[in-house]
Amino acid sequence: MPLIKLMNVTKRFGKITALDHINLSIENGEYLCILGQTGAGKTTLLRIIAGLLEPDEGDVYIEGKRVNKVPPEERNAVYMFQQFALFPHMNVWENVSFGPVIKNWSKDRVKNVTSEVLEMVRLAERKNAFPHELSGGMQQRVALARGIASGAKILLLDEPLGALDARLRVDLRTQLRKLVKDQGLTAVHVTHDQEEALMTADRIVILRSGRIEQVGTPHEIYSKPQSIFVTxxxxxxxxxxxxxxxxxxxxxxxxxxxxxxxxxxxxxxxxxxxxxxxxxxxxxxxxxxxxxxxxxxxxxxxxxxxxxxxxxxxxxxxxxxxxxxxxxxxxxxxxxxxxxxxxxxxxxxxxxxxxxxxxxxxxxxxxx
Ligand SMILES: Nc1ncnc2c1ncn2[C@@H]1O[C@H](COP(=O)(O)OP(=O)(O)OP(=O)(O)O)[C@@H](O)[C@H]1O
Ligand SMILES: [Mg+2]
Incomplete structure (x- = not known):
């Protein structure tokens, strides 16, 4: 049984059809990249999986259960905003440990998880800094760390590396994939960067004007493109x-x-x-x-x-x-x-x- 299943999902905003009859299954433990140009419907797709938007037509299933009416907090998925938001009055450590703390995890567990993800995003040394004291890229890494630390099984990542400089982007994407795999998580990672998708994904979904143009492994997408657009x-x-x-x-x-x-x-x-x-x-x-x-x-x-x-x-x-x-x-x-x-x-x-x-x-x- 796929972990996430979308059946004929359609979403319209007025005259715009942001998603047009999307059918997609995502396996447990999979690292899936949604690749598409601006306005293709990537964020809309993530928000529908997260429960922040309801489809106009079609159904969303998580672990076999129809979740169209299930609120976001009951979906075991964390949506990381494209325009990330941190708590301005909390320092890095408090921001990252926020999820674990409200989940009432033991003090040790909170500490371990928080240190681990801060190491991963290379911000352990800035744990006492406040968001306004960090660069945009650092803030993005804190947001990423917070999402990962919250313990959700499904990470919905909307351009998680978008604001970072090239070198860090390359380092972080391999670490991100490794973390997802090591922790047994499932990731749906939205990007418009083909290289990022080719390097990190188990499978890539090419989204174009609200429709799926092609789905396949990076190798399949690259060596067996099914349209001029994908090529x-x-x-x-x-x-x-x-x-x-x-x-x-x-x-x-x-x-x-x-x-x-x-x-x-x-x-x-x-x-x-x-x-x-x-x-x-x-x-x-x-x-x-x-x-x-x-x-x-x-x-x-x-x-x-x-x-x-x-x-x-x-x-x-x-x-x-x-x-x-x-x-x-x-x-x-x-x-x-x-x-x-x-x-x-x-x-x-x-x-x-x-x-x-x-x-x-x-x-x-x-x-x-
Ligand atoms: N709340 C909204 N109200 C009206 N139109 C919307 C809304 N959200 C999205 N749209 C429209 O739906 C389409 C898909 O938008 P979406 O944000 O999903 O694209 P995207 O692939 O995430 O693009 P980007 O790469 O620029 O983030 C666009 O035409 C957008 O203008
Ligand atoms: Mg978007």
């Missing part, structure tokens, strides 16, 4: 427009116009169909000569950008389309300069093929 939102990609001109047992051929044709392993499209072929930046290799059996396209390096441990090249093809490639630095790394003539290649298996979207390609990838 673009998670991992990023090149998108090449074309028409299917041949389908056979080993794959299909897509005409990209301007005399360019590529081979894709996908055979699900029909001859004459207009399609979008997605190729991840890291799947595009660059060389000076053609490779055997791959899609080889001639082009000219247009620009380069350094991105940490890798370099991104933009290459203009014969049909004037620009394709990007991301190459990791390594011992065998060869740099290419703007203006240099190159041959790019990518494997037919690494091409994702989608029907051309009715509303246009840009609509699917805009604002990402």
């Amino acid at each position: 673009s939102f998670v991992g990023g990609s090149n998108f090449l427009e074309g028409t299917v001109v041949e389908v056979n047992s080993s794959g299909s051929v897509v005409d990209l116009r301007g005399g360019l044709r590529i081979k894709v392993a996908d055979t699900s499209r029909n001859i004459g169909e207009r399609v979008v072929v997605a190729v991840r930046l890291e799947d595009v290799s660059i060389g000076t000569m053609e490779k055997l059996g791959e899609n080889n396209l001639k082009g000219v390096i247009e620009s380069t950008v350094f991105v940490g441990g890798s370099i991104e090249y933009q290459i203009r093809l014969k049909n004037h389309a620009v394709i990007s490639s991301r190459i990791l630095f390594s011992d065998t790394f060869k740099d290419f300069k703007p203006g240099e003539a190159v041959v790019i290649s990518f494997h037919p298996e690494r091409c994702y093929v989608f029907p051309y979207p009715r509303a246009g390609l840009l609509k699917e990838i805009e604002a990402i």
Whole structure:
């Protein structure tokens, strides 16, 4: 039996449908990330699970029991606000131990739990400070510690790391996952950061305009994206427009116009169909000569950008389309300069093929 189950959950605010028939099961002990852009309905979904909002349609179950009318405090779930709130008149220690204290836990237990979570968020040394004496990021960590210390079985985390700087964010997200796993908790973690979701989640739910676009493990979401939106939102990609001109047992051929044709392993499209072929930046290799059996396209390096441990090249093809490639630095790394003539290649298996979207390609990838 799933720990949390949403069946056909719909929530409207006036004319806006914030959630549109959501069906989702969350297992006990699972670390689930809800990934979506601003306004996708992430907070609304968490608030419905927490009991702070009631769905207009559909049902919410926790441990098999319908909880639509059950108040938040009886759901064994703690909702951590996106705009966190601390008690201003209490110091860090008192804020964090608030939940355990009102639950009447023994003095020792309160002390142990409070110290443990303060260590975890690296604020043990600031336990006597008041919220106004802390930076925004520190306050966020206190709020996180307080939620965890309250002893709830279900953590509903709304952008819990949003206000923190990059380094701390990376450290904290792995610790957060470890804590949830060690303590046998269940987490529903809302984020708009794809990397955060890919690194922490057992499963990711991609939410888009109130609907579930795809659910899967990070690996599935990354390697088997089911839509242009997901391909673009998670991992990023090149998108090449074309028409299917041949389908056979080993794959299909897509005409990209301007005399360019590529081979894709996908055979699900029909001859004459207009399609979008997605190729991840890291799947595009660059060389000076053609490779055997791959899609080889001639082009000219247009620009380069350094991105940490890798370099991104933009290459203009014969049909004037620009394709990007991301190459990791390594011992065998060869740099290419703007203006240099190159041959790019990518494997037919690494091409994702989608029907051309009715509303246009840009609509699917805009604002990402
Ligand atoms: N109380 C409310 N009254 C009216 N509209 C609301 C209310 N709460 C949410 N909405 C609308 O519902 C939609 C979903 O909002 P929600 O807060 O769930 O998005 P979100 O995914 O959490 O976005 P963000 O990443 O910006 O926090 C938005 O269009 C929002 O304007
Ligand atoms: Mg939100």
